[in-house]
Amino acid sequence: MNRQQVDRSLFDEVMVPNYAPGNMIPVRGEGSRVWDQEGREFVDLAGGIAVTVLGHVHPGLVGALVDQANKLWHLSNVLTNEPALKLAKTLCDLTFAERVFFANSGGEANEAAFKLARRYAWEKFGPEKNEIISFRNSFHGRTLFTVSVGGQPKYLEGFEPAPRGIGHANFNDLASVEALISERTCAIVVEPIQGEGGIVPATPEFLQGLRDLCDKHDALLVFDEVQSGVGRTGHLYAYEMYGVVPDILSTAKSLGGGFPIGAMLTTAEVAASLGVGTHGSTYGGNPLGCAVAQKVLDTVSQPEILKGVKARSDRLRAGMMDIGQRYGVFSEVRGFGLLLGAVLTESWQGRAKELLNAGIEEGVMVLIAGPNVIRLAPSLIIPESDVDEALLRFDRAVKKLCSQAAG
Template identity: 60%
Template sequence: MTAQVNRHTFDEVMVPNYAPAAFIPVSGKGSRLWDQGGNEYIDFASGIAVTSLGHLHPELTAVLHEQVDRLWHLSNTFTNEPALRLARRLTESTFAEKVFFSNSGAEANEAALKLARRYAFDHFGGDKTGIVSCKQAFHGRTLFTVSVGGQPKYTEGFAPLPGNLNHIEFNNLAAAEAAINDGTCAVIVEPVQGEGGVLPATPEYLKKLRELCDKHNALLIFDEVQIGVGRSGSLFAYMHYGVTPDILTSAKALGNGMPIGAMLTTSKIAASFVVGTHGSTYGGNPLACTVADKVIEIINTPEVLQGVHKRHQWLKEGLERINAKYGVFKDVRGMGLLMGAELQGELQGKAKDFVNAGARHGLVVLVAGTNIVRLAPSLVIPETDLQEGLKRLEAVTAELLEKAKAAKEAQPA
């Protein structure tokens, strides 16, 4: 008999590094979720930009079931057909010539950063080890990637941290010029900062990074873990910007919920990862690769990618309508279907309240810090679901403003 579990079970048995919602989703279809009590939610989060083709997509479910009946796992003393098919699809669809598979975005970034240092060691000697990244960046939770990410709150209490890292202001050309030099082995950047506030890079900034990396023989790494695989409206955001990195990392939407990450690069750079230099027990798992191959096949089509631009417009117009009525957003920004609404006035600093109130209104949203409501719906969300989600977001906004007003009036004069 299956044991009954609820939200209190989390507090009893799980390490307390998360603070999950009070409700527990148990099923999903498309852009809707249902919890243990049968309550329905519009999903504007996609598991933090993961389920970009929605929940229980029939084509993904079908190929997964087929692979489940064939082969689940092989060690890396072998390879497997799904991994090779996915690698070929990725190399045929991007600048890359070689692919390394991992289980997550953090592992893909770890591999990218290790490869950059190894490549510099092979070609320029042991002194070229500097890594330049951006303040407020997020590249994962391993000790290396969390140190490279420019958010001190995530490294507090974990010292000593890996060294020779330099964090510069995002979108600041002068800061980049001052920081990148002949001792730099790599520059890593998110084309759109996700956790840092849903901030798109300017084209000039990414072009300057490319120019400086070329000048100083450094590798340019694009972390597209969150914005990649169609969310920008291009298969990968580098295509939108017209700036090609040396290494690109992908995860999240790549598996639509199956754990998989990928590091893409050129043959010349990949050559530094000789046998034994890096590895992953589960990286390239046949189940995950089977699903990811179908994900890329579906998303890398004019229908889906053009649909992202259309849905972006619907979402942006909806947020602007809410703002015209309530005046709560200082800025609405983002790219494709990764959008951020910066709060102001009575609701400034209360992004988490939108998450909590959203649950009461049947809406799942995200935050990016304390002052940004982050939205990342499915790339194929039906217009009816998107508009219903916006309707619920407006109800959330009205409720929070009413509560803020009541709290203000209750304060002693």
């Protein structure tokens, strides 16, 4: 089958229709640039949905992958392996964690986190302490358990009955949590920055309030940092920025820089509840993923990399606000570091996908976070010249949309 036959129409012939990908098919990337089948070039501000943390084809990540690929690919968890042990030690050294569980994705890391929270409460307090509180508009994955904990009913529609014992409060509204929490609560699950919900940061007072409520009610505090973690906010993990330490943290996306890997981090005391045979993952902790993630962490944790996130963030935020003001499209740009959300004004409500498509036509890749927010999650080391070029292209895209509307 030659390349001319591998086009968007083939997706509809051979793939389950749960996605609606654009017509453009990227075939090559380098740094923060991507090229499609026709050789057209795009500046990437999407980052594979906050995944390609060091850009495309980063030499260090390629080297780590090739080196490990020539040694050992897979063993299963009947045996451990050196890359997994080294990566777990690094995660423990760099965070609050004392124990690590490896999985393949953010959804799997969250599944493990939620199961652990219930198991810990079951062992320590009894089976009646099993209720989980999460938040409306949250997103935690696509397994039946994680989509039930997530606060977006549309993702659960048609898959009921959902697991029981899950309640949803309002994000940044501590009173709504206080109204739900009880001695039956085993965990509160929260994204420090809601991602799919529109790039909405938690307030420091809210997260500290959740910590205090968990301590008061013998519940665990679980941070979903799948999207906000691994340097994206300018801190290795967002909890550091807030000064609030969770009991369990999930991480994925940027952790592998594009190679599938996820992890659940926790304390030794809590981890003890997942004894031998209680949970597992065939591919979790495989040598290839762990070798790549080790290189990601070694790179991203460098102070100059984290410091550089803020400079790029300021540049990107200012540029998007300038576009927003000149064309009346954005009311604010919120978020931290290189996880930003440009919020559409009243007159542009519901048109985020149009802006995304217009950007593609002008050679810049962005994301959406719901119908009213343009999401930006580029490489943490995107050259400032690429930021400027992306903004120029997005400016042209918005200008074209405005002129079409006027015409």
